[in-house]
Amino acid sequence: MSRIGWIRLAVLLALVALLEILVRIGSIPYKTMLPPSEMLTALVRLLAAGTATRDIVQTLTCVGAALVSSVVAGFGLGVAIHRFPRVRRALEPFFATYYAVPFFIFYPVLIAIFDLSLLPIILMGFAFAVIAMCIATINGLDRVPRVLGKVARMHRMREFETAVRMKLPAAAPHLFTGLKLCVAYSFIGVIASEFILAPSGLGHAIAYAYNDFDNRTMYALMLFVMIVVVTLNMLLHGWEQRLLKRWHGR
Amino acid sequence: MDAGASRNGGGRVAAGHHAELRGVTRVYPAVAGYRPVHALGPVDLDLRRGEFFSVVGPSGCGKSTLLKVLAGLQPPSAGKCSFEGKPVHGQVPEGVGVVFQEDASFPWLTVWDNAAFGLRRAGVDSAEIERRVGDALAFMGLKDFQRAYPAQLSGGMRQRVCIARTLVLQPRLILLDEPFGALDAQTRLLMGDEVLRLWRRTGATILLITHALDEAAMLSDRVGVMSARPGRFLDLVETKWPKERDSTIVSEAGFGEVTARLWHHLRGESMKALGQSGAAAAGGRAEA
């Protein structure tokens, strides 16, 4: 790991240690916060006992469904919209406003339509993520140097081939950004929905534990979510760096 | 060189040397897996007051570093640099103006405000600012654009804004770091004429960094040829052009000779530099 990586690790460990100390000596009251070490042990025990497994599986399934659908749909939409500049110009103000409006407010509407099930949850995750992927795709396709298209025509490549063999790799950095956003937004969409109103799932479980004054379970689950999200991010980041270094010399 | 005169601290510099470099070396320290880079030197240079001096050399030879040391933007790792008898070390001395390679015009100010920028910060009174800025903009042919923003102008005009901004400060030494590198060849030749007008008008000493041999040969009194990295002066070519010259000098017989002499040195050095950059790309990180 680079020197900066070590410094970062040290900073993070110092912060965790600080929290641990503050809770143990009572500066932060025990009923508000758990020491990080106890959060970890609570998580391990919870996972071992298997009581949270169903919620975990459900949430991850929803996130997975939202992620796959938003990436595919977002990419497809992005490619299609990029093809027709007139459509793109008309949609631009809507794209610009999309993430400005709190469309979580429509979650109850979805529940009213589809009843309290997994579908509204997946839809929220999908809705949150899909436009990010779409915008990233459009930006990526913008950045494909025009000269590559001319090279493709010189080699007499067909449309689909050009898209896959030339446009996709050339737009890769932006597509990767879109992918990272999709992962983040799928998680946020699903978990926030589960928090607000859901029969089960991690978000629901955390809210339930909070309402039940069950701090151990609550913090254990929160820690779990954080670990999963951070790990996924690091994996994606690592993959991105390797890919981009080889393809784009960065 | 008369050592006594330079110890006068601000008095007349011996033999009309406006600026001096003695044994100037610049080494960039090692960074995360790469070896330290010996970018420049050791270099000796005496700039005569009022002369037009160009520096040519292959890419990466340290020409820009030389300029930065002379300007006081970077201290040398070893050796001494002085301007008008006073040492230059890490701070830009009063009386030195610099025009950079990249477009440094402030996009949030109009052309007029850009040019007036340095004067306003230095607390010069507004009547004087009006006079000097109006003068400089007229001289650089920007009078009609004084209320425009740089984003609305071409690259060449933006560089002229940067030059005007330096001009108003009435520098005695003007350093130009490949100011026309981003411009097309024709614009570059015309800008060369502009720089000559500037030189004659202000009577300043000019140091121009360029990779264009014809530009150096055409504009300068002397041309310093630098070797590949680490840059050292291989040759100092005197052109002996008359002071009243412009780009039509390319038709003189002497022009071809000067250019030929410059290329004679540079060809080998440029091939070395090409090899250096190729090795750097293929090898990636050096074993630290």
Next chain:
Amino acid sequence: MTSAAKRGFDILLVLAALVAGWQALYHVAGETALTSPAQTVAYVGELFTTKSAMFGRHAWETGRAFLMALGLSYLIGLAIGVALGAHRLSGAVGEPILVALYSLPKVTLYPVILLVFGLGLSAKVAFGAIHGVVPVAIFAMNAIRHIKPAYLKTAKTMRLAPHQVVATVIVPAALPEIVTGLRVGFSLTLLGVIIGEMFASKQGLGFMVINAINLADVETMMAVALILFVAAAIANGILLWIDHRLHKRV
């Protein structure tokens, strides 16, 4: 038709399509799930007239929580962002941490905030602030980092005093990107406050919506959602216009 007029027409077309889709959804899903566009607009009118006292109370609650949260996001975000942008090492160490925080579903932290602040205004303000602070910081940090070295070199050749460099070069150069961060922070802060109200509050517009769905009060739910939507869109439109004006100069 001029191209601007054509574009305006296209945008109206998309808008009309959205409303038509809404109407169609209403026919499919039924009265218990949605209200039609016309009905919703009518009820919005009611909220502003006959029910204005009640609506005003909730709107004011949300509004003041939002403004306080926004102030905090901006102040703290800018402070962190500028510090990390100016100090190279801190920036290199801190950036991945900030980016990780950006993708974290901050909803997971809500119970902690409730434990610390209790149910009430300060909790809502905290919700909003934690959402907004991260993008403001990230954009501010990048804005400072991306200042062209040529500007700083120029300032040095003009022999400016440090406070002059900051006021006359650094601030104008970094302003466009900082403002983009403020714009994104605005939307996310609003989102945070609303989700907070949906999850744990007895007042405010978010609460109105969740309460409405619990009471099967479809009219209120749709009307409040529409009001929030339009308000957020207008606010974002204004900020976007400012953003564009600043970026046009560059």
